[in-house]
Amino acid sequence: MASADLGGRQATAAPASPYAIELKGISKAFGSVQANKDINIAIPRGTIHGIIGENGAGKSTLMSILYGFYRADSGQILVNGAPVTIPDSQSAIRAGIGMVFQHFKLAQNFTVLENVILGAEDGPMLNSSLAKARKILADLSREYELDVDPDALIEDLSVGHQQRVEILKALYRQAEILILDEPTGVLTPDEADHLFRILRGLRDQGKTIVLITHKLREIMETTDNVSVMRRGTMVATVKTAETSPEALAELMVGRKVLLEVVKNPAKAGNVVLSVKDLAVKDEHGVLRLKGVSFDIRAGEILGIAGVAGNGQSELLEALGGIAPASGLVVLNGAELPLAGPQANGKARRNAGIAHVPEDRQSLGLIMDFAAWENVGFGYHDDPRYQKNAWLMDNDALRADTAAKMATYDVRPPIPTLAAKSFSGGNQQKIVVAREMDRNPDLLLIGQPTRGVDIGAIEFIHKQIIALRDAGKAVLLVSVELDEIMSLSDRVLVMFDGQIMGERLPAQTDERELGMMMAGMIAK
Amino acid sequence: MTKLPTWADVGLVPLISLTLAALVSAGVLLAIGQSPMQALTVMVNGALGSSYAWGYTLYYATSFIFTGLAVTVAFHAGLFNIGGEGQAQLGGLGVALVCLALPWPHWSIALVAAMFGAALFGAAWAAIPAYLQAKRGSHIVITTIMFNYIAAALMIYLLVNVLRPDGQMDPASANFPSGAHLPQFQEIPILQGLFQRFGADGQPRLNAEGLPLYQQVPANVTFFIAILACVLVWVMLWHTRLGYAIRAFGKSEKAAVYAGISPLRIIMIAMLISGALAGLMAINNVMGQAERLVQNSASGAGFIGIAVALMGRNHPLGIFLAAVLFGFLFQGGAALGLETDIPIELRTVVQGLVILFTGALDQMVRMLMGMFFAKKGAT
Amino acid sequence: MDFATFLQISDTALRFATPLLLACLAGLFSERAGIFDIGLEGKMLMAAMSAGAVAAVTGSVWLGLFAAILGSLLFAAVHGLASITFRGNQLIAGVALNFVASGITVLIAESMFGQGGRTPPLEGAARFANIELPLAETLRAIPILGPFYAEVISGHTILVYVALALVPISWWVLFRTRFGLRLRAVGENPASVDTAGVSVVRLRFSAVIIAGVLCGLAGAYMSTGLQAGFGREMTAGRGYIALAALIFAKWRPWQALWATLLFGFLQALALRPDVVESMTRLAIPVPFLDALPYILTVIVLAGFVGKAIPPRAGGEPYVKER
Structure with a gap:
């Protein structure tokens, strides 16, 4: 089975903690702007965890710290209960973290297969890497409904398919924790539903999913737990089943929000x-x-x-x-x-x-x-x-x-x-x-x-x-x-x-x- | 990274870049066994030490103002015009054709006509790369480089086969008629006194008719036209609709289209102005100094315009100051070549280093200064 | 043009094409990695001077070659520092280095030899010798191909054959190795490489260094192969012609070979106005022939010979963003 092969490294190390990721006291400032202030969060393994907040609330900064794009000014990151330092993306990948960015990071005139192996090749020659990746990709596609033609050029694929390539990239690197940043912005509702099916399938296989979004509906439909960020701080973490869109919106903004727009009936003219x-x-x-x-x-x-x-x-x-x-x-x-x-x-x-x-x-x-x-x-x-x-x-x-x-x-x-x-x-x-x-x-x-x-x-x-x-x-x-x-x-x-x-x-x-x-x- | 105060960004960054370029040049001189201090002394004396010296310095500065402005106007439109050299050579052709066409009755009429010729030919040489950039997307940096080489070949052909008078050996045009002679500084009444020559006894030297003798310098009325050009370019860029459109286009082509600014129009106009300015340089060197057209007439001034524009932060006032600085460098470098064993090419090295530090390593300079300001802020 | 003349011009064309090809491949590696390199000219010039000077002093062309590569690498390092580390303007950095090279080569040559910025004429072991390829004389009897082999292909210096061999090698490196995949990716979308945990800076520096080595070979060939010593401005715009050939070749190794051969042929023709005149029955001025590569390049740039699409991330410094 391919999945045993893929998850091998993680499975052998008996997890000492029920949490896939714990962040303790993470702070990050850009100049005078405090993007993250003393963030504490624990994400249980095998769950879909939503992170919601307004634009500029600090969600993306936090995830970039987790993926080694930025270094936190202070605080601690624990993966499976063990403290780790993540100075670069390579370390994040080694810790089993995969990331699907809002703007895809794919080489447009490369094939799917080339994009998947990029940075995770087996040796200095391409041919053997490509052959091995082709086999693993076929297994992954079958297992998680992630069909993509391995030989297609990225520039010929729809955005939905390009996103699948990003997910495949993370899985090929044996990611146990998958972070998705605003993944549905470019998808049709149908494609989004398909994506969420894939994510649930991954969760059921024991993977941990972090979903960053500003769409309340997606949070309510998909996640197990949700954390709310506001102006750089983590204001609450709740079980999704025990909250409502109105309550989340209020947490996000810090006051009651009118989700409806008040307007009179139109008086259409010429x-x-x-x-x-x-x-x-x-x-x-x-x-x-x-x-x-x-x-x-x-x-x-x-x-x-x-x-x-x-x-x-x-x-x-x-x-x-x-x-x-x-x-x-x-x-x-x-x-x-x-x-x-x-x-x-x-x-x-x-x-x-x-x-x-x-x-x-x-x-x-x-x-x-x-x-x-x-x-x-x-x-x-x-x-x-x-x-x-x-x-x-x-x-x-x-x-x-x-x-x-x-x-x-x-x-x-x-x-x-x-x-x-x-x-x-x-x-x-x-x-x-x-x-x-x-x-x-x-x-x-x-x-x-x-x-x-x-x-x-x-x-x-x-x-x-x-x-x-x-x-x-x-x-x-x-x-x-x-x-x-x-x-x-x-x-x-x-x-x-x-x-x-x-x-x-x-x-x-x-x-x-x-x-x-x-x-x-x-x- | 710490954000620098505006005054530091505008004033200090170029100065520090210049200092770095000077330090590296000094290192080069030490490496080839020369004394940087001696070199500096010779340069200062040679470029500023006498009315003769700065008569040359300002002459060079005049050319560099034009080519610097040429680079700047294109730069504000987001175009890197490396073709100033070729455009200036073609400008020289325009000047020569005008000057040789008639026995001009007065220099002022000849000047206006020659300016027209210089601007027209310079602009025409910039027009083709501009059109290819606008219509075919050909990278203007590469095409203007190619046009420099094509211009050089064209000028050789014209000077050898067409413009050379019968019986003349060197590839150059005939001498311009005396009516096309532009007043040089020592011929301008209010400046004249500065160039008076004195004997060893401190008495004015006189000619056979008892009139005072004046030191001949190449700086000429074109210098004042160059200053006027600085003012006009400043007004054009920051106080006219065209300037607004050029700057907006230079910052973002997509946004400019949204605003209804035509890329074709802006690319063409900006490059035509740029080429015309580069061409106008020929008034100074071809009409004001050589008084005939020779091979390689621009002698690198087109390229120095790049350094001048970068050093002057693409602002006419900065360009004026940078052009004078490079005039100093050019004349001082020539003095080095004459009076010391240091080859004249030192000035090319300094020119390259200034471009490097102001145009490509400016982030490094800012980072260094940012560290300085951050420290100062912390204490 | 008779066959003998054709062979003669072809032979010259190959000599002229060699520095163009080496510089073009240098540009290929650099630009495929997203670093536009207008400084090929300066690096070649620096290399030519270094090779000429060191070969003249030591009498060994191989030490000259080594010096050429070092000299070129020094400039490549500055270009990398400016355009990769400090995210400066790649084009301006290249232009600046060309000026520095133009001046400093004369400064150094003059201070070392005092011969007006030239290096002393090289002879013997201080130059690359021509190599007679095996069976050149034996095969000469075969019509057309035999003389072509003996006259055009055979009898060049080692660097000519190195340049030719580098064409398939470059292709293989770029399209069949892990390094090549990453290098091309960094020129298309550096974020794809960065997020995969591979250093963009290191990759781009490797590309710039390869370009430096290749320009070193090109410059060494100029002063120790094509000519016997360094003279001021001896590269005479070849770096720019190589750049043009790269566009002509649409950033591909084999096409780079054909493009540089074409430009080399044009340069060879410019030396023989008599042949051109007899062929076209027109008195074509020599300056026009000199300018022809540049004119052709403009025509290519104008897109009349197919559209050339450069690497997508070319010219852009990489800044991490989410």
Whole structure:
């Protein structure tokens, strides 16, 4: 049996402790920021243990310490009751710890097999390593429902399959403890279910799973125990069966949270944007958006649900003037050029479209620019910011920035501070302030609350609804189903570059939308 | 890592880099059996010790301001233009064609026309790599290097086969007409006094007509145009929409596209400005000094622009200071070659070391300083 | 062009291609590991001077070769320090080292020999001797292939054959060994290597050191094989042509051989404008032939001969991130 062979080393050492991992008094600071403060946690062997917390709560730092990416400033790590030091990843692997990162660590033009053996080869020659790995991989695949073609190139695999390769990598290294960081962010609900089946199977074989996530539902459905982190500290560890999503949310934030968004019924007006057969090809000529059609009316929020990478980004980019497209797009009765020099972000802004992009750090902001320069980003041609035909009026732009920072509660309200010095939530508020303050006819907004703390989420949601209530059209793209369900007046589900159907939030549920997101129900 | 205070990052890091480069150079001199102190004395005397000396220092500095600005404008657009050398040579061709075209009635008219020619030819030579980068994704570092070599071959061909007057042996153009002669420092009334020559008795030396004699220096009116260029580049980068777009594009191409900034437009404009600035250098050396076009006219100034831009932290004020520093180095290095056994190539070594320490080992310098500031903060 | 001329030019082409090939393979190892190396030129120059100087002083070409490798390694180490340890800009580091090399080689040669920055002419055991391959004269009788073997393949110095042998060896190392797998992975996605518990820094340094050794061979060939002594700027842009050949070859060993042979052939043709003129019936200026490799490279870079995709992590210093 392959599994006996794999687990051999761990099985022979009779465990002296019921805990796979114990952390005692772990602290870690980056400069003046205390990322982890006196963390204590004990994870029983053979369980699935959830770690939940807001962005920036210190979950990832803690796991990086466990995997040897960072060294703790103080504290002790015990594996199977024995104290260990983990100065690098090699030591973590030797201690039986495997990690599946949020962003996969795979060489794209290598085969699955090459990625699996990388760093764990048998000898200086590749051929024998590859042959041996092929056999073990076949056994592992069979045992844990982890089917992947060993000879496929990574760049040809779906993200779900790439994740399996990451799990296989850890198992091939005989990991007894498997840490997964936000593993479902890129998966369909169906793929996520498959993943959780695999994880339960691993647990039943005696492995210990640590699941880091910010999704309460996954914690409730999958874990045996859950630990909650808040601002660098471990605030509670409870049995999952003895808690509730509301209680966990309160622990995460430190106060009662309204999980529901309050809004009045929509008063939809005339059609603002009409899209027909919109299609986008990527740089390799592959069709990413395969002819979608829809209308958005004034005073309504149209939500686009879907797993990341199913054409939503291309939709935003085509409408925002970033990617050339084909089809017909009519805004307020006028047709927009979709390709050529007239199809650009500036022209769209002039036409009345504002765009809060999905990725604020690489698209929405210039991180090295000061806040005031970022407030002019995309609007640097605006007459309000010009002194004369030749020169820009930087003072006017700075004054405008100060005003916007006050209105949108950006902290700290210092216009000359570089964008990179603000927290994720405040960066997003700068983008939202810039785009919404233009009073656009149509707002494109992608992942409005990704990486944003809960306080800022509430604020940004309120702004979106206020814009709708002012009679503007909003196109909302989000991979968070909760957000889509609570904000949208109508929901479109995208899968594989196409629209699978339209639903009203009141008349559907997450299960149905999930099936559509996996491409399983057509109109 | 400790974050450095802004003043340290802007002012101290280049100075420390420079000190490191100087120390390594001193080590090299010791290794080949020369005295660094003697070398420094000769350099200071040769580059600053007399009006003659700094007339040369400022002449070189003028060229380096242009090539430094050229590198900087491209750098702000995220482009590393190593092609300043070739662009400056082509700029020289533009100057020569303009100057030789007419018997110019006055230098000021000739200057305006020659500036146009220099900028046009320099920009044209930068245009092809720029277009290939923008449209075909060809790495501009490699293409501009290739264009330096192609420019050198082209200039050899033109000077030997086309521009060389009949009966002349050396590969060079004819001498420019006297109407194209730019006033040098000793010919400019308000500066003239500084260059007056005195005899051993301390009395002014006079010519046959009883007029005072002046020390001839190559520094010329182009120096003031270079200062003007610094100001204009500063205004362009930080106070115009174009400058905003160039800097935004340089920081993030993806984000720039989101903002409606056209990559093709910015790459082309930034490189055309960069090439034009490099080309404008030829006003100084070809029109202001040699007064004819010779082979390898830029003599490395295009490359020194890289060091000047890095040392000057890509800011026109910094570039001005760095250009004067390199003018000192260049003229001082020449003095070394004349007065000592130290080969003139020492300045190439120093140039390379400055690029190394300011451009590639800057993190090391920051780390060293960070340790210093951390210690200071702790006590 | 008659057959004898063709053989003659081919023979020269192989000589010219050898330093290009060695430098190109150096670039291959470095860039496959994610370190762009614009400093091939400087390392070659340093090596050429070291070889010329040491061979002249000791009279032994082998000591010269050893010195060449040391000289090149010194520069490789600085490049590694700047671009790996201190995560500096790889391109700027390369440019800087080229300038340092250009100046310091003259400084050293001048202070040692006082001959205007040259090293004294080498002869006898201070140069690599040409090797007659077995059966060269016997096989000469075979039409076409015989003379080709005797005139073009046979009769070069050992470094030419070393360079040719390094092509399959490089292929085997890169694609058939554990080291090669890790080296390629570190140029594609260093995080994949780092999370597997293998040191990115050590791998990248090994690649840079291999590049240093190969540039050492290339430089030694310049001053002790191709020519008899070091002269200032003697590499004359060959490092950049090698870089161009690497792009031409799309970062593959066998293609690197063909690319450098092509560029070597062009350089050989530039020495024979008469042949070019008789073939094309045009008086092509010599400067144009000199510039042809650079022009061809621009055409290749412009993507008119297939798209060249460099290693994905090339040019980027590796910073750990979660």
